[in-house]
Amino acid sequence: MKIGIAQINSIVGDFPGNAKRILQAYRECLDQGAELVVTPEMVLAGYPPRDLVFKTRFVPDCLQALDYLASEVREVPLLVGYVDRNDQSKRGKPFRNAAALLADGEVRAKVWKTLLPTYDVFDERRYFEESEECVPIEWNGIRLGVTICEDIWTDEYLQRPFYDRDPVEELVKAGADIILNLSASPFHAGKPTIRREMLSSVSEEHGVPVVYCNAIGANDQLVFDGHSLVISGAAVVELPGFVEHSVVIDTDSFDASACPAAPEAEQLWSALVTGLRDYAGKTGFSTVCLGLSGGIDSALTAAVAAEALGAENVHGMTMPSPYSSGGSVDDSMSLARNLGIRCDEVRIDDIFAEVKKTMAPLFVGEKEDVTEENMQARIRGLLLMALSNKFNHLLLTTGNKSELAVGYCTIYGDMCGGLAVISDLPKTKVYEVCRWLNREREIIPWNTIEKPPSAELRPDQKDQDTLPPYDILDGILEAYVERHQSIDEIIALGYEEATVRWVARRVDLNEWKRQQAAPGIRVTSKAFGIGRRMPIVQRFQS
Structure with a gap:
């Protein structure tokens, strides 16, 4: 037939x-x-x-x-x-x-x-x-x-x-x-x-x-x-x-004409491009904006956006603070040139200083801590939302699954946006997709891929100051989030006990953040959001 x-x-x-x-x-x-x-x-x-x-x-x-x-x-x-x-x-x-x-x-x-x-x-x-x-x-x-x-x-x-x-x-x-x-x-x-x-x-x-x-x-x-x-x-x-x-x-x-399975990185790339293209198109957006930090997450998000909607429809903004390295701005601009997208530099030094000055009478005697770090992220969120409102851009958030899992993200800051493009992509997979993307020519600047990841919210900050190495973190998260394994079962896999307990606790404590996050594109077998329904108020420890 x-x-x-x-x-x-x-x-x-x-x-x-x-x-x-x-x-x-x-x-x-x-x-x-x-x-x-x-x-x-x-x-x-x-x-x-x-x-x-x-x-x-x-x-x-x-x-x-x-x-x-x-x-x-x-x-x-x-x-x-x-x-x-x-x-x-x-x-x-x-x-x-x-x-x-x-x-x-x-x-x-x-x-x-x-x-x-x-x-x-x-x-x-x-x-x-x-x-x-x-x-x-x-x-x-x-x-x-x-x-x-x-x-x-x-x-x-x-x-x-x-x-x-x-x-x-x-x-x-x-x-x-x-x-x-x-x-x-x-x-x-x-x-x-x-x-x-x-x-x-x-x-x-x-x-x-x-x-x-x-x-x-x-x-x-x-x-x-x-x-x-x-x-x-x-x-x-x-x-x-x-x-x-x-x-x-x-x-x-x-x-018979079954095609050989595409490499996983290519499948993930195609899914992200399809997810963004349809989310934007079916909700009536033709253009997007996003913050470019010089880091690998925003770089991959921008590359997905350029492929999905066309480079001319992607507006990037790099917003250096006093703690941003010159290399981060350079990497953002190199990425923009490679993709053919627009990227504007808007420094936040003066705004950050003014916010700290405004709050100083209330913070007398208090040392600077994560509060001031989050101020910078929230200033950037404010500016990106303004760009989105003024030009009817869909604002893309750029955080990955590993960070979202343990709450290494700022509510009302870098979590501002209408779609979280790579929020179901673990950090190790972010690197894999970027290296696959660069297989024939440089699209993501190699310096972005090779430098140690950093939020650059305090002097000489590195992600690994706070988080376990990403290969370890992602292994624990896969066991805890995707396979629902208990802490004891994960420790039995060979992971260090204190690290496992820290990761599991962070996952549980940050459910409230994830339930306020932008919807994300599902590319793994267990995504935060639609496929994982956890209570915020609970005291169970596995």
């Missing part, structure tokens, strides 16, 4: 725009000879819509858009993801995560999602009722086994066994000739490889071809990487990642 795969980037709640994208991809597949076209999960509504589904007009408008799509589809069917009402029962959740087969100007069949995830970034049981049965759709003599995202994931590839049902097994037992999966599977590093292995095992175990259509693009913190797949036995075709793409593949006869 010649199946068109429409790997589409949709916007949550943009029913007319999403319908237009779907029809464009559908017609592209028709031109390539498609006999059926498959789209991603909930593509008509955008994923995830979250509590928008409770708005009185959201689902009716979605269904109206579905009827419009149906009216535009002729004899070649279109399988489209959307949000449906749960009208079949007066009990249960009010909505369904659904797929509809459209053909000959009408809705010919509907399928509802069976397995509703409620872990990590997912909360589908809050909204949707599960399907009571899994039966194939018959079309032109072929029995189509339609599944939606989680329905195809096997216990081996989940965090633990969550479900008593196996929709693919039910469909195959009911005679399905092929398994189709509409998906909105969020990216994290290594996820494309995991999916390919999982889907290959499904196809091999059940002896049926698998067609997997994944969303691309970003909505809020989640990035969807595409990498849609067609798998039949050992043969695999994989679509490119992080781009919209429509292609037709004959599931009865195709040549």
Whole structure:
């Protein structure tokens, strides 16, 4: 069967725009000879819509858009993801995560999602009722086994066994000739490889071809990487990642063309660029601004911004204080030249001195400490917010995951902004991505990469005056935050006890900061924010 795969980037709640994208991809597949076209999960509504589904007009408008799509589809069917009402029962959740087969100007069949995830970034049981049965759709003599995202994931590839049902097994037992999966599977590093292995095992175990259509693009913190797949036995075709793409593949006869997995640094880079491009574009921003410190974090953030939006749309500002080195300003300007972005120098010496003078009567007899350090960060935040307001720039924060984890950042200072671009990227990964970026020519100044990192808020300050070495810090954070391991378990891995206890305590104490932080782009398996819901007021120590 010649199946068109429409790997589409949709916007949550943009029913007319999403319908237009779907029809464009559908017609592209028709031109390539498609006999059926498959789209991603909930593509008509955008994923995830979250509590928008409770708005009185959201689902009716979605269904109206579905009827419009149906009216535009002729004899070649279109399988489209959307949000449906749960009208079949007066009990249960009010909505369904659904797929509809459209053909000959009408809705010919509907399928509802069976397995509703409620872990990590997912909360589908809050909204949707599960399907009571899994039966194939018959079309032109072929029995189509339609599944939606989680329905195809096997216990081996989940965090633990969550479900008593196996929709693919039910469909195959009911005679399905092929398994189709509409998906909105969020990216994290290594996820494309995991999916390919999982889907290959499904196809091999059940002896049926698998067609997997994944969303691309970003909505809020989640990035969807595409990498849609067609798998039949050992043969695999994989679509490119992080781009919209429509292609037709004959599931009865195709040549394997799975691309080798991109290096992790390249995947992370693509995810960050996609996340920023869509966050800005879908919220109506065409330009961004950010502070350039001469450090590696702001350098990488600026490079992502230039790639995502174009260098002409990135406005940098370097704001040296009395403790800033001349090299930091030079590195900021070198970066700006390499990227082709604008960078203005605005010194904060006089403002800082005036603030200290103003507060002096209240601070009599007190030594300078972190208070004065934070003044500098907050002055910079004030200036950057002014730049953002005046020119309608989206202000980008530049802190990495390691710093955010332990609170090595200033609330209302360097945390000011609308999007935290690299807040889910550990410091060691920041270095890896920057070195990958410089593989052919210098983009990030090498001096920025090689010099010891410093906030430059006091004389001769270095990050390692306060923090453990980043390779140690990131190892502990991965165990504590991503794997939820206890202090004793982490110490048993070989880390020094005092360091582990310090890191864990700092993570716990700074939850209040993270809950006020700008949303960040998720690129690891456990990001702060949407996938990690910790109380601020608590006394548990692991």
